[in-house]
Amino acid sequence: MEYKIxxxxxxxxxxHNISGDVMKEDxxxxxxxxxxxxxxxxLNALEMALEIKDxxxxxxxxxxxxxxxxxxxxxxxxxxxxxxxxxxxxxIKFAGSDTWATAYTLAAAVKKIVPDADLILAGRQAIDGDxxxxxxxxxxxxxxxxxxxxxxxxxxxxRSVTLRxxxxxxxxxxxxxxxxxxxxxxxxxxxxxxxxxxxxxxxKALSRLDFASxxxxxxxxxxxxxxxxxLKKKGLLIPVVCADDLEVDLRxxxxxxxxTKVKKIENVVLKKEExxxxxxxxxxxxxxxxxxRRAKILG
Amino acid sequence: MKRQGSVxxxxxxxxxxxxxxxxxxxxxxxxxxxxxxxxxxxxVMGEKVSGLADEIAAHGADLIYTIxxxxxxxxxxxxxxxxxxxxxxxxxxxxxxxxxxLIGRDLAPxxxxxxxxxxxxxxxxxxxxxxxxxxxxxxxxGGNIRATIVTPDYAPQMATVREGVMxxxxxxxxxxxEVRPLKVSIPAEVAGLTAILHRERKEKTINxxxxxxxxxxxxxxxxxxxxxxxxxxxxxLGAEVGATRAAVDAGWAEADRQIGQTGTTVRPKxxxxxxxxxxxQHRAGMEESFKIVAVNTDPEAPIFDIADYKIVGDxxxxxxxxxxxxxxxxx
Numbered sequence: 001m002e003y004k005i006x007x008x009x010x011x012x013x014x015x016h017n018i019s020g021d022v023m024k025e026d027x028x029x030x031x032x033x034x035x036x037x038x039x040x041x042x043l044n045a046l047e048m049a050l051e052i053k054d055x056x057x058x059x060x061x062x063x064x065x066x067x068x069x070x071x072x073x074x075x076x077x078x079x080x081x082x083x084x085x086x087x088x089x090x091x092i093k094f095a096g097s098d099t100w101a102t103a104y105t106l107a108a109a110v111k112k113i114v115p116d117a118d119l120i121l122a123g124r125q126a127i128d129g130d131x132x133x134x135x136x137x138x139x140x141x142x143x144x145x146x147x148x149x150x151x152x153x154x155x156x157x158x159r160s161v162t163l164r165x166x167x168x169x170x171x172x173x174x175x176x177x178x179x180x181x182x183x184x185x186x187x188x189x190x191x192x193x194x195x196x197x198x199x200x201x202x203x204k205a206l207s208r209l210d211f212a213s214x215x216x217x218x219x220x221x222x223x224x225x226x227x228x229x230x231l232k233k234k235g236l237l238i239p240v241v242c243a244d245d246l247e248v249d250l251r252x253x254x255x256x257x258x259x260t261k262v263k264k265i266e267n268v269v270l271k272k273e274e275x276x277x278x279x280x281x282x283x284x285x286x287x288x289x290x291x292x293r294r295a296k297i298l299g
Numbered sequence: 300m301k302r303q304g305s306v307x308x309x310x311x312x313x314x315x316x317x318x319x320x321x322x323x324x325x326x327x328x329x330x331x332x333x334x335x336x337x338x339x340x341x342x343v344m345g346e347k348v349s350g351l352a353d354e355i356a357a358h359g360a361d362l363i364y365t366i367x368x369x370x371x372x373x374x375x376x377x378x379x380x381x382x383x384x385x386x387x388x389x390x391x392x393x394x395x396x397x398x399x400x401l402i403g404r405d406l407a408p409x410x411x412x413x414x415x416x417x418x419x420x421x422x423x424x425x426x427x428x429x430x431x432x433x434x435x436x437x438x439x440x441g442g443n444i445r446a447t448i449v450t451p452d453y454a455p456q457m458a459t460v461r462e463g464v465m466x467x468x469x470x471x472x473x474x475x476x477e478v479r480p481l482k483v484s485i486p487a488e489v490a491g492l493t494a495i496l497h498r499e500r501k502e503k504t505i506n507x508x509x510x511x512x513x514x515x516x517x518x519x520x521x522x523x524x525x526x527x528x529x530x531x532x533x534x535x536l537g538a539e540v541g542a543t544r545a546a547v548d549a550g551w552a553e554a555d556r557q558i559g560q561t562g563t564t565v566r567p568k569x570x571x572x573x574x575x576x577x578x579x580q581h582r583a584g585m586e587e588s589f590k591i592v593a594v595n596t597d598p599e600a601p602i603f604d605i606a607d608y609k610i611v612g613d614x615x616x617x618x619x620x621x622x623x624x625x626x627x628x629x630x
Contacts, residue, residue: 103412129439130561131420133408136376140412145492146376148405162496167374168401170500174375177492252415259417259453263434265446275603280594280612285624288592288608293628297569297590298512298536 001158002058003178005049006114008106008122008138009042009063009078011071015127038074041123043191045184049121050082050192052153060084062114066094066105069209072238079202080194087113088207091242096255099129103137105253108246110142119161120181124149132183139181147176148183206231207238300452302431305362306332307392307455309383310343310355311402313373317343317351319462320398322358326468327425327460328396329359334427337393338362342386342481344379346372349480356476359468364389366481370490373498374402378490380409382483387414389481392455394433396425399459411457417450418457421560423464423583433458438560438583445579463508463564505555507539512569515541515558515585516551519574519595520614526551528618529573535622541565543581559584573614577602594618 013034046063053059063078065071066089075086089109097105110117120142125132132148139146147165154173155162162175166185176182206214211224221227231237243253251257276291278284292298306328311318328339341360343351349365356363364386370378383406387395395410397403399421411418419435428434428449433456435448450456507513514536516529526546533540542552544559558565559581570588575581577593577600585591586605593606594617603609610617 098417099408100412100415100417129420131408132404133411133418133420136405136408137412139376140380140409146405146409147493148376149401166401167498169503170498172373172495172499173497175494175496259411259415259450260419260448261451263428263447263449265439265444267444275606275609277609277611280610280617280620282620282624284610285617285620286628288610289621289624289628291608292569292590295590298625 001156002056002060003052003118003156004114004116005052005059005061005119005121006110006117007042007046007049007061007063007078007083008120008134009046009065009074010039010123010126011036011065011067011074012039012126012128013037036070036073038077039123039126041125041184041186042074043123044186044188045121045123046078046081046083047189047191048150048153048182048184049119051189052119052156053082056156062087062117064089064106064109064113066090066097066102066109069207072205072207072210075238076202076205077194079205080199081192082195082198087239087241088209089241090207090209093243093250093253096258097253098258098260099131099133099137100260101253101255101258103134103141104257105246105248106134107138107141108248109241110138112246113241118178118180120144120179122181122183124183124185135181135183142179142181145177145180147174147180150182150184151188202236204231204234205236205238207240209240300454302393302454302456303337304391304393304455305338305340306335306394307340307342307387307390307396308360309395309397309403309406310341310351311398311400312343312345312348312351315345315347315351317354318398318400319467320400320403320460322470323462323465323467324396324398324460325355325359327465328394329468331394331425331427331433335393335431340364340390340392342366342383342390344368344371344382344386349478352476352478354470357470357472357474359474360476362390362477362479364479364481366483368483368485370485373495374405375493375495376405376409377492378485379406380413381485381489382481383410384413385481385483387455389479395455395457397457397459399461403459407457407459414455416453416455416457417448418459419448419450420459422458422460423560425458425460425465432456438579461560461564463566503555505539505553507541507556507558507563507565510539510565510567512536512538512571513541513558513565513567513585513588514538514571514573515543515575516546516573517543517575517581518545518549519576520546520551521574523549523551525574525614528614532571532573532618532622535625538569538571541585543575543578572602572606573618575602576600577605
């Protein structure tokens with residue numbers, strides 16, 4: 001028994017560790033204040049895929065990401081941990097996608113690259129938007145079964161998996177027919193670290209979008225063509241998928257194809273009309289407590 | 300684009316118990332609908348739900364679609380999607396609202412994908428803006444900015460809202476609504492895709508939503524030992540303990556104690572924010588508290604902007620002072 005698994009991963013700004021202001025004075029996003037990381041729950045999804053592979057030799061894991069050229073870093077991270085192949089969906093036509101257009105593009109890519117996928121796994125949500133929408137939308141677009149908030153795969157069968165998932169205030173165990181799109185929560189597992197041997201090999205993996213800068217440091221290559229040939233030979237070329245490679249309606253891609261639009265972005269400044277400042281000593285403490293008791297807020 | 304039709308609410312129920320968030324959405328839907336001069340519609344599904352119509356009407360729906368089927372007893376994405384699709388098709392509303400519960404966040408995106416329309420998750424505010432567009436306001440980038448999202452050219456406009464974010468209005472007993480039972484046959488191949496083998500509810504021991512006083516701690520506490528002081532103050536005051544996402548991530552408090560955009564939204568009578576800088580992500584979950592007391596060493600911490608009482612100082616001295624003052628004044 002073996003499975004064809006696709007893992008959808010995303011490179012995100014590390015919104016939990018922000019250094020400095022997120023917005024510049026001109027109102028645009030201050031990218032340098034937001035280091036890029038592997039979306040945490042996508043690592044849980046990758047780990048779930050790797051655990052399935054550990055139990056079912058012959059299982060093949062394909063990792064996909066959609067993003068700018070620099071997103072190839074999360075694909076290298078997938079390779080370090082044991083993904084069999086990776087693809088970078090990168091095209092200016094994808095830029096500005098909301099969750100609908102993102103799911104539309106990802107589903108088209110899954111269909112193109114792994115048309116007979118048994119499982120599509122992804123993190124429940126990405127920390128830059130926290131919407132948790134892309135997983136369910138990929139399920140709808142791909143026309144497959146949908147299961148969210150998965151914690152643990154309990155049983156693997158040929159055409160189904162049994163898993164435990166979160167429900168409001170508890171858990172349930174479900175038997176899920178395949179193919180299915182499954183989103184994974186952070187309590188599912190502890191993602192394994194990169195494997196040193198694989199890291200030594202795959203840290204040199206590049207997509208053609210990295211070539212121009214790579215040539216500046218790798219003087220041994222005369223041009224992009226030679227670099228590409230060499231990477232291909234060594235299995236280190238990360239394939240780039242663009243809009244023209246997919247069976248998609250171009251009008252449904254990117255900003256243009258996105259039903260939602262950002263009307264306004266602002267730094268919110270909330271101000272209380274009146275703030276009482278108290279001293280950090282017993283006098284301040286007694287004043288506070290007696291104020292609150294008088295207002296019948298404290299008993 | 301011409302926008303017309305009702306403001307529709309997905310009524311989430313289980314075992315005949317309607318979720319609070321559904322009532323909160325009905326209250327909001329009433330405001331939006333009266334501004335648009337339209338009706339409020341609702342759809343509810345389950346094994347047996349027709350008896351819930353009066354309650355839904357009392358909270359503001361003018362028109363209620365009920366869908367009953369044994370396959371809808373417990374939530375599963377595709378059978379529910381099948382029924383939701385039918386209700387939304389039938390009504391053709393201009394706005395559809397879902398609670399941002401585990402179920403709402405599973406169902407709404409599937410529906411929005413199918414209808415090729417926009418969906419905004421976890422809105423903290425909904426307003427009717429220019430050209431009668433629904434302004435869907437939510438924090439973004441970990442809550443550091445606030446974005447207004449619109450769906451100008453697609454219908455219906457869809458949004459999810461977390462429980463506790465909108466106010467629930469008083470029900471009007473005897474308020475009448477038209478009830479339309481919908482017949483939906485769920486194909487066996489859809490119903491058979493996912494089978495629920497076992498369900499288990501954990502007894503809830505943490506009750507943030509019902510707490511009148513909350514003492515919450517953040518990264519400024521520096522350690523689990525520091526967080527223990529927060530727990531001590533809470534114990535003395537008979538309050539519930541809350542935490543920021545970072546404090547939960549650090550392992551100082553259980554995940555169920557998280558307050559903020561991705562945690563619980565609370566509006567207690569009194570909220571102590573200790574060692575919490577006040578990222579909007581956290582503020583989104585507590586800024587509607589009646590009185591806010593903030594304790595922080597940084598006089599510029601943004602939490603002070605929304606505080607009624609500001610104490611600049613080290614929590615290690617301030618909290619024991621508060622405990623002592625409370626005990627002293629109680630005598």
